[in-house]
Amino acid sequence: MISKDDIKGLAELARLKLKDGEDESLLKDISNILGYVGQVQSFSADAAMAGVPAVHNVLREDVPRASEDTMAHKEELIKQQFPKREGEYNVVRKIIQKDE
Amino acid sequence: MNNMDVTTLSITEALAKLKAGEITSVELVRAFKKNIDERNENLNVYLEVFTDIEEQATLADKRRAAGEDLPLLGIPLAIKDNILIEGKHTSAASKILENYTATYDATVIKKLKDAGAVFLGRVNMDEFAMGGSTENSGFGPTKNPLDETRVPGGSSGGSAAAVAGYMAQAALGSDTGGSIREPASFCGLVGLKPTYGAVSRSGLMALGSSLDQIGPLTHTVEDAELLFNIIRGKDPLDSTTIASDTYPKKNPTKKIGVPKHLLVEGVEPDVLAAFNDSLKKFEAVGYELVDITLPSASLALAIYYIIMPAEASSNLSRFDGVRYGLSKKGESLFEDYAATKGDGFGEEVRRRVLLGTYVLSAGYYDAYYGKALAARAQLTAEFSEALKNLDAIAVPTAPVPATKLGEKSDPLSMYLMDVFTVTANLTGHPAISIPMGTVEREGKNLPVGLQLTAAHGDEATLFTLGKALQ
Numbered sequence: 380m381i382s383k384d385d386i387k388g389l390a391e392l393a394r395l396k397l398k399d400g401e402d403e404s405l406l407k408d409i410s411n412i413l414g415y416v417g418q419v420q421s422f423s424a425d426a427a428m429a430g431v432p433a434v435h436n437v438l439r440e441d442v443p444r445a446s447e448d449t450m451a452h453k454e455e456l457i458k459q460q461f462p463k464r465e466g467e468y469n470v471v472r473k474i475i476q477k478d479e
Numbered sequence: 480m481n482n483m484d485v486t487t488l489s490i491t492e493a494l495a496k497l498k499a500g501e502i503t504s505v506e507l508v509r510a511f512k513k514n515i516d517e518r519n520e521n522l523n524v525y526l527e528v529f530t531d532i533e534e535q536a537t538l539a540d541k542r543r544a545a546g547e548d549l550p551l552l553g554i555p556l557a558i559k560d561n562i563l564i565e566g567k568h569t570s571a572a573s574k575i576l577e578n579y580t581a582t583y584d585a586t587v588i589k590k591l592k593d594a595g596a597v598f599l600g601r602v603n604m605d606e607f608a609m610g611g612s613t614e615n616s617g618f619g620p621t622k623n624p625l626d627e628t629r630v631p632g633g634s635s636g637g638s639a640a641a642v643a644g645y646m647a648q649a650a651l652g653s654d655t656g657g658s659i660r661e662p663a664s665f666c667g668l669v670g671l672k673p674t675y676g677a678v679s680r681s682g683l684m685a686l687g688s689s690l691d692q693i694g695p696l697t698h699t700v701e702d703a704e705l706l707f708n709i710i711r712g713k714d715p716l717d718s719t720t721i722a723s724d725t726y727p728k729k730n731p732t733k734k735i736g737v738p739k740h741l742l743v744e745g746v747e748p749d750v751l752a753a754f755n756d757s758l759k760k761f762e763a764v765g766y767e768l769v770d771i772t773l774p775s776a777s778l779a780l781a782i783y784y785i786i787m788p789a790e791a792s793s794n795l796s797r798f799d800g801v802r803y804g805l806s807k808k809g810e811s812l813f814e815d816y817a818a819t820k821g822d823g824f825g826e827e828v829r830r831r832v833l834l835g836t837y838v839l840s841a842g843y844y845d846a847y848y849g850k851a852l853a854a855r856a857q858l859t860a861e862f863s864e865a866l867k868n869l870d871a872i873a874v875p876t877a878p879v880p881a882t883k884l885g886e887k888s889d890p891l892s893m894y895l896m897d898v899f900t901v902t903a904n905l906t907g908h909p910a911i912s913i914p915m916g917t918v919e920r921e922g923k924n925l926p927v928g929l930q931l932t933a934a935h936g937d938e939a940t941l942f943t944l945g946k947a948l949q
Contacts, residue, residue: 395829434725
């Protein structure tokens with residue numbers, strides 16, 4: 380039903396590096412789990428029935444706030460969480476890279 | 480206070496003594512700290528005991544002396560490690576967030592602070608709440624304080640062990656598929672999963688956003704009710720929160736539904752016997768038992784293990800090492816992400832992320848996720864319809880008492896433990912686990928829990944029924 384190549388493909392989609400040999404154990408576990416959850420395919424109705432949440436179209440009042448009301452005093456705490464800082468900046472890797 | 484162990488008191492009892500001036504919050508905190516010092520190294524319940532607990536308690540005592548009377552003033556609580564407390568480490572028991580400091584208070588924390596509670600520390604859990612035994616923690620398993628060879632249940636196993644081991648007066652947990660109720664059952668406590676939307680999820684690290692709810696783990700039904708009434712309420716920071724009148728009020732019917740068709744196999748005989756005994760107690764106080772059929776309930780676990788990993792894989796994509804948490808360097812941007820997640824996430828998390836990625840992928844979406852959504856709607860309709868004529872639906876919380884550490888090593892067999900609890904998360908109904916006696920395993924009496932599910936917004940009925948059973 381699912382192959383080792385599928386596991387590798389999923390890991391790539393999920394941006395997840397697997398440990399050595401983990402594709403084997405994942406193949407076994409995920410095959411078992413899919414075998415079990417596959418029961419839902421016996422259910423005969425379509426997704427159009429999917430329920431509507433109890434509350435919907437939730438919007439807050441559009442009230443102007445002073446900047447100090449929001450995250451202002453948390454700035455330092457947020458900055459401290461950055462994995463790599465340079466002065467006031469969060470250092471991230473260049474997104475655009477050369478194709479090889 | 481001599482001659483009395485204040486750590487065994489319920490919140491309501493401790494509050495009465497605080498009000499009467501018989502004990503102080505500092506005394507309470509020191510008594511819990513003593514138990515933590517004696518047992519935590521072995522049980523691995525607290526991931527961190529906060530350094531400011533004496534200050535918090537001293538402040539609470541001063542406020543009481545100044546005439547303040549808040550609903551939880553000076554009561555020491557344990558908080559599951561996936562609920563944010565500003566300025567404190569919060570890791571969801573994951574290596575990927577080992578050094579993360581919360582930048583804001585979860586709404587429930589804000590409410591507890593306003594109520595005067597003292598926070599003793601953050602407690603262990605399955606990583607990102609994925610598990611039913613607390614063995615999936617990135618920081619080692621927690622042991623059940625009632626039998627140290629067994630698991631406390633999970634994922635809120637640290638919360639349950641803290642209360643059952645008298646290391647906190649009560650605790651908050653979170654419940655995505657039974658993560659409050661199953662540990663409550665395994666540790667002999669009361670555990671409540673509120674109606675979806677009753678309690679704000681702002682500041683709770685998301686697992687399955689359409690399933691997650693925060694709730695209390697306590698010694699008594701009264702304590703669960705007290706905590707629930709403090710943490711509940713509409714919150715502009717969580718657009719799924721409900722108002723007190725979102726669902727219509729229900730009149731009591733004095734009827735309890737029992738879906739016998741779900742109990743034919745899989746439940747251990749002595750657990751079933753304890754369940755039947757608890758039903759007799761309801762009969763003795765005037766409740767009528769009704770045999771009901773819930774045709775889609777047998778699909779609940781399959782539906783759950785599609786929807787939850789799908790939501791989890793989406794929610795956990797945010798842990799990419801860019802803004803916070805673990806950050807690994809690879810050869811490229813792609814490798815940065817892959818190495819960060821690969822090193823930071825534990826085995827069960829990786830498994831569920833891949834499973835979720837699979838059921839959401841283009842070729843399989845209709846067969847799995849689409850079907851699961853439709854079946855979930857049908858299941859919800861069946862429960863809502865049945866509950867129109869019932870006060871509650873009763874089943875055992877778990878088919879077994881606490882299992883041995885390491886006993887459930889195969890993921891699917893672990894998932895099967897959730898067979899009775901996942902339904903309430905899928906349908907959004909409130910459900911409570913209440914101790915229903917004990918069963919003997921290897922010469923030890925282990926607690927088991929009764930689960931009651933009520934209509935949307937009808938936690939009040941769960942408390943009424945729970946008090947009748949207590």
